[in-house]
Amino acid sequence: MSRRSVNPGRRMSDGGLPSVGGLLHSKSRSPRVLTIALLVLGVIVLIAYFNSGPGxxxxxxxxxxxxxxxxxxxxxxxxxxxxxxxxxxxxxxxxxxxxxxxxxxxxxxxxxxxxxxxxxxxxxxxxxxxxxxxxxxxxxxxxxxxxxxxxxxxxxxxxxxxxxxxxxxxxxxxxxxxxxxxxxxxxxxxxxxxxxxxxxxxxxxxxxxxxxxxxxxxxxxxxxxxxxxxxxxxxxxxxxxxxxxxxxxxxxxxxxxx
Structure with missing residues (x-):
């Protein structure tokens, strides 16, 4: 099968993380980043809840x-x-x-x-x-x-x-x-x-x-x-x-x- 071409706008920066400019200026990516952040926050809250208790x-x-x-x-x-x-x-x-x-x-x-x-x-x-x-x-x-x-x-x-x-x-x-x-x-x-x-x-x-x-x-x-x-x-x-x-x-x- 032919490989799908990579969207240059979605490439990672040299350090392996999304570039700062991409995060700040890409309107299409911002909602997705916000959604991921909310999901991660929700997981953290659930973990804290189930592990709550003295000790x-x-x-x-x-x-x-x-x-x-x-x-x-x-x-x-x-x-x-x-x-x-x-x-x-x-x-x-x-x-x-x-x-x-x-x-x-x-x-x-x-x-x-x-x-x-x-x-x-x-x-x-x-x-x-x-x-x-x-x-x-x-x-x-x-x-x-x-x-x-x-x-x-x-x-x-x-x-x-x-x-x-x-x-x-x-x-x-x-x-x-x-x-x-x-x-x-x-x-x-x-x-x-x-x-x-x-x-x-x-x-x-x-x-x-x-x-x-x-x-x-x-x-x-x-x-x-x-x-x-x-x-x-x-x-x-x-x-x-x-x-x-x-x-x-x-x-x-x-x-x-x-």
């Missing part, structure tokens, strides 16, 4: 979860203290969050713990050991904005990390009660700490919605509104064990009764 925005979910600020990495560090806090209540554990394969693998090494995981994000880049856990059914992908594929009281303990930070209150109202539904003895929730933000923000977002790092007081009020109370016994044991070993978590950790 500090992290531009990259992947950067947050894979950087030093990862609360899933914090779960691995906290496992010895969780075992001392919950004891026999850690017989059957469900982890919900990114990199669930790593958490499940560490729990299964204990021998006496049944461990299962829910990965709310893509597993395309998973390594062979993670794919093996998925094939065996220990870890599965599931959108946590919808009911989890488990019966009520399926687990003694449910541990959540790097997941609730990415939900708006609208979805939290559904997800949090569902997490409580599948647990008999409690929830342990790891959330990002606005006061200790370590995430890199230079990477482009890969998984859509950015995180909202909400304060401890915000979460406490929300838990009360949802009908969840602080699990005082395990909380005290956890704090004692952590203090004895000078362990100071970077993430916020909430121990809740279900």
């Amino acid at each position: 500090v925005t992290v531009n990259s979910r992947e950067a947050f979860t894979r950087s030093e600020g990862s609360c899933t990495s914090e779960v691995i560090q906290a496992l010895p203290y969780l075992k001392k806090a919950y004891g026999n209540d850690m017989q059957k554990v469900l982890h919900v969050g990114p990199d669930s394969c790593t958490v499940v693998s560490n729990l299964l090494k204990e021998g006496k713990i049944e461990a299962w995981g829910v990965e709310p994000y893509d597993l395309e880049d998973a390594d062979s050991s993670c794919k093996s856990l998925v094939r065996k059914g220990f870890v599965r992908m599931s959108d946590i904005k919808f009911p989890l594929p488990y019966r009520p009281d399926s687990f003694n303990l449910v541990v959540v990390s790097d997941a609730l930070d990415y939900l708006t209150p609208r979805y939290l109202n559904k997800t949090l009660p569902d997490l409580a539904r599948v647990s008999t003895d409690g929830l342990v929730i790891f959330t990002g700490n606005p006061g200790q933000q370590k995430a890199k923000i230079s990477e482009l977002p890969k998984f859509g919605r950015p995180a909202k790092l909400r304060s401890s007081s915000w979460w406490t009020r929300y838990f009360i509104q949802t009908g969840l109370t602080e699990n005082e016994g395990p909380l005290k044991k956890f704090e004692q064990a952590a203090s004895k070993n000078n362990y100071k978590p970077d993430c916020q950790i909430f121990h809740l009764s279900t």
